[in-house]
Every structure is written in structure tokens, then in C-alpha cells.
Amino acid sequence: MESSAEKLRGLTITSLDEEEDEPELPHRSPSAAGGIGAGYEDEDDDEEEEEAEVTLGFLEKPKHPGLLLRHLFPSKAGGIPAWLDPVNLPSGNSRCCGFCGEPLQFALQIYAPLEDNSAAFHRTLFMFMCPSMACLLRDQHEQWKHRQGSPCRSVKVFRCQLPRSNAFYSSEPPKHNSSDKPLCPGVPASKSWPEYEIAIDYEGAFDSDSCDESNSKSLVMQRPGKPDDMMQSWMDQFEADADNKCWASFQERISRAPKQVLRYCRESNAKPLWALSAGCPSNADIPSCSYCKGPLCYEFQIMPQLLYYFGVKNEPDSLDWATVVVYTCQGSCNQNVSYMEEFAWVQELADIVCAHFD
Template structure:
């Protein structure tokens, strides 16, 4: 999902991820457990406010042009009702690994160092040896044939299981029982510039937009801002409730209202409400190298309805308008590092949540 100039990429929800599918750090997905590469942190991140484990929300594979690194950004959030929507209860972690490390077969989720689990093929190779000591001690006649038949049966059963998907539920030295897991889906990527036509859904979105214009007494089309600097001239066109920023937001997403993610490294974020005037000062420098940060991606309102527990009820776990992620302009990284770099999240609440339900 690398960005070229002003190119904006949109993420839309695709098929559900279950035990039939393998995922890796190359996978764009929402929910589930993160696929770390090359080495995961020792435990799932915790909420700084309540101390609970954070749920994995989104994993984005986003290598940079002319960079030797594979690169991921993963977002985590606290699903507790008193924490949902608070910026401090979100965390964005960036991890990278050299392409030659991945080509050499460095595992995405290595096993605990004290005991490396064998893959299914190794289990089957060793199955022929099961019970040999017992056979030598007992000297039984038909035991070898019975054991061989049993080994073959077990081998067939094991090779039919996606063991890697089971191993993804493990991590280094921690219990996963208290880590909330959200339902997982693949994320497909499209270029915003390719969305020229209107199908029935898009036509319906345009009709809703026209109704919004009539109700609020504002021509949303006038809210599109040209190039210029950092500050958008939101005041030129005002809706009756004074929220011209939200009107522009609605106009911008009308071509693809089902988008759950926008990616445009170095581009301009799409605010859902007027940002604070000191936002540039709020976006802190990179805590790893001290470089400034730039906008890279944001989560969109359509994602909210998909964030439900994997095996729980139908209640939505998180509420937000948009979550903007700013990352290190240098994308600093030390080869061989096992610690993810934390980036900056800015969260805006949805000023009119019912429009997305």
C-alpha cells in the first residue's frame, strides 16, 4: 500500500478470515490477532488508562518505495466503554524487517525460544517412530503394524489442519485469555481515482447527499478545497449547524461510502470535524529518532459496525468518527530490531453517528 505522490488508496472490507485461510505480515486485515514480523513484542499492549489488554483493530502492509524493508502498521484500541474514543487508549505500532530476512525464511511468529514446535510435516515424519521403545520392550508380534496404521491415520489428520493458523493464537510467554479478539476480515485495496462510475449503492449515497444539502441549506460541492497550504478554508461555506468540515467529509466519501480505511502517506487527512488549531504541535516528533511525523492513514466510520468480538455478542466494541495515524517521516528502523516503533494517533468522535447506521 505504498503511496506515490498524492495517490489515495481506499481499504474496503472483503471476505471473513477463518481457519481455512492463512495470514501473514503481508496481509491487510482488520481484527483477529496481529501477524508480527520478524519478532513480536513480548505481550499484547495494554491500555494506559485502565490497564486492560488492547484489541487488535487493523493490520496494514505498507512498504515504502525504494526501501529494503517490509513494513507494517498495526492499530490497537481498548474496547472498554469508558475508554472507547479516547486518543490515549489507541496505539499505532510500526514494525519492519529487511527483505533478505524474510527471504531467508525468518518466521513471522516465532515459537518460544525454549521449545520450537514442529510443523505438521515434521510431526508426520516422526510418527513412524512412535512406540518403538515399547515394541522393543514387549517384543509383541503385531504391534508394529498396528502402530504404523495408527501413525498413518494421525498423519492424515494432522496434515489436514492449518497448524499455522492455530499457532497464530500463541505468543511469547503470555496467556491470550485476557486479550480481546475481534472478528477478522481481509481488506481489499482500490485507488480512489479509479472510482468514476456510480452503481446503485453510489447513486443512493448521492441521493442522501442531496437530501443533506436541502436539509442543511448548504451546497456541499462548494466545500471542495483546492491545493494550498495546511489550513483548509472551512469557513467559506457554512451549514446551518456550522459544521462545514463534516459536510466536506460526507462529500469526499460519497464515491465509496463503504471505505473503512484511507491511505495517503504524506497527503492530507480527511477530518470529520474541525481539527484543533494547534494540531501540528500536538503531533509529537518520533520517539525513536526525533524526526517529524507525517500523515499516513486513517480509519473510517464504516469500520465501526464491523468491530465485534470474534465469539461474542453483536455489540460494537469501539465507537469513533475517524482515527488518524501520523508516522515518522524517516520511517526509522534498526535492522534486526525486535521492538515496534510507536506512532501518533489522533481520534475524532463522529458528530452525526446515525448517518452511518
């Protein structure tokens, strides 16, 4: 099948202030390409199974705010959600931090319909998180307790899906109208991160032989504010540690496209890209679907560069992570619940520091 994403120019991140002068990126939006992950048909089933193809997400300022309206099924980060079901929204404590009780901030949403599931003709995943690093640290400990009950969380992911025939959208492809106005009830705009469109490209479009090693450092090092000496210290020591294959692999993969904020792959052989073995869940640590009790599967992960675009400063108490990995119901079950909560696993940079220096 012909690729649904155009080639991306390899660009090195310098600073947010310089982005306006950069040439326009030739990504295609996920909605225009049928959603993130669309087009993954195996062209030769007889060949030996290869590594799963990963779709990368990059942030761009939208050319027009109307492009991010819900009826265009956008994939976006920051701002306010473009709810797929605009009526039956998550409510009450489901949209609040389990630790501080404050409303969670919208991080991103991914339009990811499933061709083989008629109930998921339209399907969007929404991620929310508390901006408090103290809450995220507590969340990291609570996630290990998932088998013991319902832990408190500061990171929540909701899945919403609709069949082709539904009460909100026509079965015909949407048309953009520049006069359309955003509509998103129930979310305070005053508490939001900067808004971006998520554009996609395949990881295979980037040449691993030409990647710049320094680019991988920028993913976790480059933030507004003063450099973090502790971060630089342990990164330098990682480089001298020949046994740390996981960290080396993480650096190599992200250096191919250092602007990536998202990695998506729902194929059966897909695996998350972990920064280190410390803080990784075992199969037993991943719970079953809380609705149908079926297995969860890896679907996507967000990368620390997202914090750079959100303007999170590199300070001791600032929000930070190595990656946040999301597992969703393998069957994408339909339980007559508009927004079903999925499972997120947080791997923090503190895990890496402790694992290396303890």
C-alpha cells in the first residue's frame, strides 16, 4: 500500500524562538491520512516477519485553528480536547488528579481508527496529566499496585470510539469550513499547554546512518532554563558504560528523528522503546482491560521532547519523564461507555538515575 505520509526533512531542534524561521515540514496530518497507524498492510506475507513499523509524531503550529475541530478528527497536542463524542464527556473525579484533586491538563489526542473493527470506525485516544511533578512521582509508585486494585493516577488516557453510523458525524468525509468555531465544553482554557497539530511520518523514512549523536541528547537536555548539571553527569556516564545497551539503543533510535514527541504502533509485534530496563513493567504488571477483562496491548508512547514544546522549564520541580507508554484494550471493546479509561505506564528519568548510581 502506498505510504500515507510524505517524507520529512531531517531538522535539528535548536530553540522554540527559531521555529518560525524554519522551512515548512512536509508531514501529512493523521486525519488526512486516515488516522495514525493507517496503511500498515503487509505487502509480502511470505517474507520473514520484520520489526514493526513505527509511526512518529511531530508537532507543528496549525495553519488555521479550524483544522483542529472535532469533526475533522484531528490528532493534536495542547490546547483543549476536540472531543470525539461531544456530549457524553468524562466527568467528576475521572478528569481529576488522584493525588492533589486538581483537574488534569489535556496533553494530546490521537485519531486512530481500526479498519477491522466496525465499532471503531472513528476512534480517538485522549491523554491527560497533572502538571505537578510531585504527583507524577507518586503516580510512578502507584502504577506498580494496579494488580492490587484501582490505584490513584495523575496520568489518564481515555478511548472513545464510534461506528460509521452515529449521532454526531456524517458517513461522508468531512469538509473544512474556515467559519467553523471551536467548541469544547467543560475544559478551562486558562489551564492549557500551547496547541499544536500532530503530523506524522514513518520512522523508516529517517536514515539511521546519518543521525547526529548530539541530537539524541537534545531530547532530554534541551529545555527553557539553565542546563541541568546532574542530567549531563549521568548522561556522560551512560556513554562510558558499555553494558547499558538499553540506553544506547534509546539514544540511537531517537537521534534518527530528535523532534519526535510520539511513537505509535499497534501491530502485534510492537514493543515500546524504553530508556532503560529499570522502571519497565513485566507482562504481569500490565493489567487486563477493566471493561471486558481481555488483554491490553501496547499502542503508543510519548517522548520527553513534548515537554520542550509545552515550554516546561528544566528545573528540579518541573514535570519530567523518560517516556509514558500507553496500553489499550487489544480488542478495543465497546461497552456502551463513551470514554473508557486505558492504562498508562510512566518511566521517569529518576528511574534511570537511581538504576545507574545506586
